[in-house]
Amino acid sequence: MKQTDVGKLLNSISKKTFVKYYETFKDTDISHQEMIDRLALDSQKFTPTSRANKTSTARRIFREGLEIEALLIIVGSRADLDTVEKARKLLDMELENNNLSGRAGRMSKDICGNIICIDFGKWFQDNYSNKKIEDVEFKKNLVLRDDVEKLSEFIKNKKEVVETIKNKKEVDTYKQVEGVLVIEKIEGISSVEAYSDEDNLSSIKEIDCILSEIVDKNIVHKSLLKKLVGIDIIAINNLWRLxxxxxxxxxxxxxxxxxxxxxxxxxxxxxxxxxSIFFNNSKSIDYLSAIRAVSLSWMKEESLKNILFYKFNPEKYSSDEINDKIQSSIKFLNDDIRFTFSKYIYAYQEVLKTFLEQSGKQIYIEKISNYPLFLEFGACSKISLELMSLGIFREGSIELSKHILGENSQEIINELKHLDFGANKMNDYLKRKLREKIKLIR
Structure with a gap:
């Protein structure tokens, strides 16, 4: 929906009414009729038809996910100062409570794995649920069967192929398959014997030959390579030599x-x-500076609003431009920092830890800060991380950490159960959201 459409919706509600009843409009536990009744109690000037129309329109804004755009319009409008200020606070809260907690479960410990997808459309068919794991086709086998020539070309000319493939997922798949084949080669499994048939024999032989050369030059222990499947083995070796x-x-x-x-x-x-090691110096200095600045702000528990508006003053731009900035900043934080660079920082640190162990310098290992974990959660203090592990959203955890003294999960849970929100200077919206989360903690 275009901004002008949202503007029309706001005008039909009135900006002041939208802001005043924002949380009530948003609360799906409050029925349509209850909302109309509340408007009747608070304001006698609205007719029954007007109250119904305002409720329907406001609920539509939330249903279609347009509330941030609506708040941006109000903040940039000539509405009365009180309404603009309330809208600004609500906007801050919406941005702060966007936890960006995707990829739950990885916890910065694994950078690859197998995903088994169940076709629920067939699940209840006869004998489907009894299908054996041996019958599941893994991605590696599919690539070696259907895309073996592309895989061979990728392994031979990685740099050139990566530049021509626009689909990053396809590149990641080839990296994963190559990594698995390297491990199998080290363990004495021949790709020719394991995967070749009359249709792919030539390509498999070529792949096996290249892998043999890579393995012969490898100086890194197999256990490290197993941790880093999907990371280029030549890059791992180059880092080790460094x-x-x-x-x-x-x-x-x-x-x-x-x-x-x-x-x-x-x-x-x-x-x-x-x-240099993993990207062949393809990233610019400005790009790396942005990665560094935003990553540190994120790990140091700065507000999401400040992070999203890195080097950007929203007061100088239209709401459309601000929306574009928010979207690009979220993508940069999630895709570039919390996924791509977190993955390579993890690889860097695992290589370093293994090197320190084998060099008799274990004393330095405990000094390594867990950046992949910090980047995953957007925090580095023990209490904030403990709170997020209990299921509390990032901004709520950061705010609560100022009032929590315990350090382990049980101590923190006990404090949360008896926390006096009335004595804490949090806004009402944040308090309500935290109470909802804390009730779920057992």
């Missing part, structure tokens, strides 16, 4: 606490290494 060449100053390669002294330079240096 650590070998600089073993005397290896402590300078450790990522320090986001609040630590010198964190900007250290993080910048390591991002430059990651760009």
């Amino acid at each position: 650590f070998q060449e600089n073993v005397c100053k290896i402590q300078t390669y450790i990522l320090i606490n986001p609040f630590g002294d010198g964190v900007n330079k250290r993080f910048n240096d390591i991002l430059m290494i990651i760009n």
Whole structure:
């Protein structure tokens, strides 16, 4: 829906009414008729038809997910100062409570795995639910059967192929399959014997030959490669050699606490290494600077609003431009930082940890800050992370951490159950959302 349409909807409600009853309009537990009755109690000037129309229109805004756009219009309008200020606070809350908690379950511990999809349309058919796991076709087998020539070309000319393939998921799939085949090769499994038939024999032989050369040059232990399936084995080896060449100053390669002294330079240096090793220096300096700045703000528990508007003053732009900025910023935070760079930072740190173990420098391992975990949750304090692990959204966890003294889950749960919200300076919307979450904690 275009902005002008939302503007028309707002005008039919009135900006003041929309802001005043925002939370009530949004609450789906309140029925349509109850909402109409509330308007009747609070304002006698609305006719029954007017109250019904205002309720229907407001509910439509929320139903179609247009509430942020509506608030942006009000903030940029000439409505009375009280209405604009209330809209601004509501907008802040909507942005703050967007937890961006996708990919639940990975928890920065695994960068790959098998996903088994069940066709529920067939699930209740006779014998379908008894289908054996051996009958499930895994992605690796499908690629080796249907896309073996593309896979072969990818393994031979990775850099050139990556530049021509627009679908990132396709690239990731080929990386995963290559990684699995490398592990199997190290374990003595021949791709020719395991996967070839009369249709793909030539391509499989070619793949097996290339993998043999890669494995022969590998200096990294198999256990590390298993952790990093999907990460280019040549890049892993190059990073290992970098650590070998600089073993005397290896402590300078450790990522320090986001609040630590010198964190900007250290993080910048390591991002430059990651760009060189894993991205062939394809990322620009400005791009890496944005990754560093936004990542640190995110990990240091800054408000989502400030992060989304990095180097952007919303007062100078139209609501359409602000919406575009919000969307691009969320994509940058989720796709570029919390997925792509989190994955390669994880790979970097796993290589470093294994190198430190094998070099007799275990003392440094405990000094490594868990950036992948911090980037996943958008926090680095123990209490905030504990609260989020209990299911509380990011901004609520950050606010609650100011009032919680316990450090383990049980202590925190006990405090939450007896927390006096009346004594805390939180806005009513946040208090209500937190109460709802805390009730669910057992």
